[in-house]
Amino acid sequence: MTALSRPLRLGTRGSPLALAQAHMTAQALRARHGWPLEAIETVIVQTSGDRIQDRALAEIGGKALWTKELDRALASGEIDIAVHSMKDVETLRPETIRIAAMLPRADVRDRLVGAESLAALPPEPLVGTSSPRRAAMVRRQRPDATITVFRGNVATRLAKLEAGEVHATLLAAAGLDRLGQENIGTAMPVDMMLPAPSQGAVGIETLAANQTVLSLLQAINDADTFDCVTLERAVLKGLGGTCHSPIGALGVLAHDDTVRLRAEILSSDGRECVADERLIARGDTCAAEAMGRALLDRASPALRALFEA
Numbered sequence: 001m002t003a004l005s006r007p008l009r010l011g012t013r014g015s016p017l018a019l020a021q022a023h024m025t026a027q028a029l030r031a032r033h034g035w036p037l038e039a040i041e042t043v044i045v046q047t048s049g050d051r052i053q054d055r056a057l058a059e060i061g062g063k064a065l066w067t068k069e070l071d072r073a074l075a076s077g078e079i080d081i082a083v084h085s086m087k088d089v090e091t092l093r094p095e096t097i098r099i100a101a102m103l104p105r106a107d108v109r110d111r112l113v114g115a116e117s118l119a120a121l122p123p124e125p126l127v128g129t130s131s132p133r134r135a136a137m138v139r140r141q142r143p144d145a146t147i148t149v150f151r152g153n154v155a156t157r158l159a160k161l162e163a164g165e166v167h168a169t170l171l172a173a174a175g176l177d178r179l180g181q182e183n184i185g186t187a188m189p190v191d192m193m194l195p196a197p198s199q200g201a202v203g204i205e206t207l208a209a210n211q212t213v214l215s216l217l218q219a220i221n222d223a224d225t226f227d228c229v230t231l232e233r234a235v236l237k238g239l240g241g242t243c244h245s246p247i248g249a250l251g252v253l254a255h256d257d258t259v260r261l262r263a264e265i266l267s268s269d270g271r272e273c274v275a276d277e278r279l280i281a282r283g284d285t286c287a288a289e290a291m292g293r294a295l296l297d298r299a300s301p302a303l304r305a306l307f308e309a
């Protein structure tokens, strides 16, 4: 069966998007290693992020909302691997856990649902999002917009929009596509809305000490995705930022061994925006962290304070 002579236990959250990503991962592993269907067993693990639905994530303030319970299941041997949206994985991971592989990245952009463009929204529009980055980027272009905290999974958010609670919402194209909603919304150009670091990437973790499983995972790694996302995460680390601060970062492969890395930080109202773009060698996480720190050096004291909380 597998190199473990028993099914490989794949841990995932239970949301429809998480399950779709778990399924993609299982498919990739089975195809690469020639395993039968029953070689992989899916184990659903509920996380704090899934449980708490009534507050903005920034408000909960807790760390590792999407990872803690899966980390524990890895440590206890209840699961062998954990599948995550890389966007939801903190930059600082426990020493004992390794991000061993990433699947090929999907569309990195955000999609606006409910209007053709931000400019096309009515005066003083209501926009639903719980992402400080999306909120700031909306306000930058539409200072008259009011942002409503919008949580819940993709289907819940679309239902709230349908019910007329807001004029529009923003969702990751990758998530919509993986849920079979390819035709919903208008993709925002990355110049207008730089994606969150790691957006559109799925990562697979296992225990650092588990050499057998590490090798199985490394065999399905998409190195281009891995290297770009790793640099985006390094910018985030340099900023000391979390997913609760308005940060965009996107790495795109330029030549064989360089990544064109763009990053920006914004004030909550979007009025202040500090941006940078550099060519960085693959794997040079120090340069990417330095780029993050340099953004802060150019920010006003008020903006800098957002990242020191």
Ligand SMILES: NCc1[nH]cc(CCC(=O)O)c1CC(=O)O
Residues within 6 Å of the ligand: 085, 086, 087, 088, 170, 171, 172, 173, 174, 175, 198, 199, 200, 201, 202
């Ligand atoms: N924060 C929730 C989250 N985490 C990953 C995705 C989508 C998939 C991805 O970006 O890889 C989403 C939903 C969204 O932002 O619309």
